[in-house]
Amino acid sequence: MRKRLRLVGVMAVLTLFLAPVPAIARQEQSPPVTVPALSDWAPESGSYLYRTGARLVADGAAERRIAGTLADDLEAAGHGRVPVVPGGARTGDIVIDVEPAKASLGTEGYELHAGRRLSVTGATETGAFHGTRTLLQLLAQGDRIPAGRTVDVPRYKERGVGVCACYVHISLPWLENLVREMAYNKLNQLLVELKVKSDAHPEADTWGYYTKDEIRRLVALGERYHVEIIPEINSPGHMDPWIENRPDLQLTDADGAKQPSRLDITQPAAFDYYTSLIDEYAQVFTSTSWHMGADEYMLGSDFAKYPQILRYARQKYGPDATPQDAFIDFVNRVHAYAAAKGKKLRIWNDGLTGANTVPVAAGTTVEHWLNVATKPSQLLAEGYPLMNAAYSLYLVRGGFHSDTEGLYDQGWDPRSFEGEKLASSDGVTGAKISLWPDNGRGETENEVSEELWPALRHIAQATWGDPHPDTSYAEFTARGTAVGHAPGWRDLTRVPVADGTYTLTTDGRSLDAEVRRTADGYVTLRTADGCLEVRGGKLTLNVPLQPGAEATPQTCDATNTLQRWELEPARGGYRLVNAITRMTVSPDGGRLVQYPPDQRPPAVWHLS
Incomplete structure (x- = not known):
């Protein structure tokens, strides 16, 4: 019986030494992932959980401006609409503070503390704003943020x-x-x-x-x-x-x-x-x-x-x-x-x-x-x-x-x-x-x-x-x-129509073309005579930047960026914008010509 007790005791000691490293120790080795990286992270036990019912607590005018931008960004990032309220923070809330007395934070540094609630503090509005960017990066990786504190100050202004x-x-x-x-x-x-x-x-x-x-x-x-x-x-x-x-x-x-x-x-x-x-x-x-x-x-x-x-x-x-x-x-x-x-x-x-x-x-x-x-x-x-x-x-x-x-x-x-x-x-x-x-x-x-x-x-x-x-x-x-990318970032490589053959029509002018997405997120327009390309006029940095230059079918060349087009959504159709010249193409008599949109109203092309 005594041998069995001694064996149990030994096993208990071994279990103590061989148990998985507690989360708190792992956190000491690995601060939460951000860009730029956090160089000063003091972990604490527990975590902050962002969930429905969270509020942005902001009292002063500067704090409310920061909270308003953060609320929009949280919504854009898929975290729902969060109300901005004054005072009285409770569990799950996010608190924004601007405290000029915290001079050690400088003009752009901030302090972030995650626990039952999360607080972001700066000596200036800009500093507190930077802290909200860290918060958004952490939430991009999940709704649970490990408890801890960081003081994060830039090296260069x-x-x-x-x-x-x-x-x-x-x-x-x-x-x-x-x-x-x-x-x-x-x-x-x-x-x-x-x-x-x-x-x-x-x-x-x-x-x-x-x-x-x-x-x-x-x-x-x-x-x-x-x-x-x-x-x-x-x-x-x-x-x-x-x-x-x-x-x-x-x-x-x-x-x-x-x-x-x-x-x-x-x-x-x-x-x-x-x-x-x-x-x-x-x-x-x-x-x-x-x-x-x-x-x-x-x-x-x-x-x-x-x-x-x-x-x-x-x-x-x-x-x-x-x-x-x-x-x-x-x-x-x-x-x-x-x-x-x-x-x-x-x-x-x-x-x-x-x-x-x-x-x-x-x-x-x-x-x-x-x-x-x-x-x-x-x-x-x-x-x-x-x-x-x-x-x-x-x-x-x-x-x-x-x-x-x-x-x-x-x-x-x-x-x-x-x-x-x-x-x-x-x-x-x-x-x-x-x-x-x-x-x-x-x-x-x-x-x-x-x-x-x-x-x-x-x-x-x-x-x-x-x-x-x-x-x-x-x-x-x-x-x-x-x-990931910032909230509100737009994927400009997304093409609004599927590859296929279309008739493009505007103001009595029609164009039959095969529309095909390019690897960089534009399209080529292949007609019976070739791929639509802007040519003509004096070249500036190897680009035909003159308003009025003509778009004509040319031998298709996958490497020719002047043959790439953006289909820019407009009411009832699309504008044709050249990927390089950034001018829109519209009919002019029997020709297709490019102009800046403020010089000539862009044609709206209907695809069928």
Whole structure:
């Protein structure tokens, strides 16, 4: 009997040591999955359960704004409509607090605590908002969240994406998707080089521009989701979208040839023209920053071909001045103008070659993308705020694509500039990825998205926290799969009709075509004579961007992106939008021609 008791005792001890590890211990090893990863997680026993009857408790005006956005996002994510109520939190509720006294959270950090109820606290409205993005990511993986607490504060203040919708037009739904995804992953800065249709300078309204109402809509979304949208008009180089019809403002070389991409920086009228555009953009953009580009002014040329620039520099700065001083002078005049309007200036770095005697105005943020003579460490030593916009982070349509996996495996972080790795992050504002359309027809928007989402999550991780939170890239990408897309994100690859042969009819014009979905979520329209394609007019970035260019059947080519079309739902039918030019096609006499929708009402095609 005593032997049996001793045996039972031994078995009890063994059971104690061999029992499964309690959930609380596992949680210590694995914080809940988010992007960016939580670096500070203190687990507690139990869990928070989101269920019917949950309420959003918000007392102040800031808290109610956050709760209102969260309520809409919860509904969009399939979690039902949650009421926003004041005070008196109970089990199962979600509590939103903005407490300025919690200064340790900074302007964007937050504290999240999950238990019988869940609370999100920030020292600012933006910080508390970021906490709600973490909550949405956790709920995307299930209604039960492990109990615990995190204090989550970003390492860098600028966490961005740059988009050059320059020359080409990128659809507004695509840009809206981007804003939602950025906010979901706690990125806070969208820098956009684009053209707003001008009332002051209608001669500059070449496609692809955006209407002011479209930009107001995008900016309002950015404000709601705490993503600052910073506009850029590149100058004094790359100005051809604005001055191709203004030869009086174009730089003239020693042979008398006009340079339609270069603004003549020696002319007062050129400066007045550019600053009038700043004023017009201020009507729709609310950002307190202005990006003037200032890159590649002499791309493919040199100052020696323009002796008037040297004369201007020496007249203003003395006999030792260089042509580069005239360039810096233009930058500094824009800086002063922007500052007077309450805006901080941003420029690219490649114009800072070191050949100038006049310094760039203090306070100008330099976005460093190219390895030139003036290194990042020198810019920091001179006191300039410095953002990492390295070319290794670029996605170019039909060209270079950032090696996101390689960067992750290297533990890339914002101290790693082109040509120099800094020992400290002091003075580095952050980093951004950049999307560029150097070959405008090289890829469609939907194809760009496939490359974008991993790169976007990587830059979010590298600028917010530990740049290498998982041992392998596969584990890191699994985070993105787990949290999914942002609530309200639209699948733009969904085609509204099945493959098949249809008759497309509008205003007495009919077209028989086989409609077939492409791999990137558009359609081809194969007629008896070939596949419908836009052709004609001057090519810009390899794209026929002229309104009035004709769509005609051509030899079908699965790689030809100009043969891809979006069937955009409209009342009673569909608009035909070219996947690359982003213009709608309508009948014009016996032809099919493309126009921007604000220039000619788009035809509505009925499919049968």
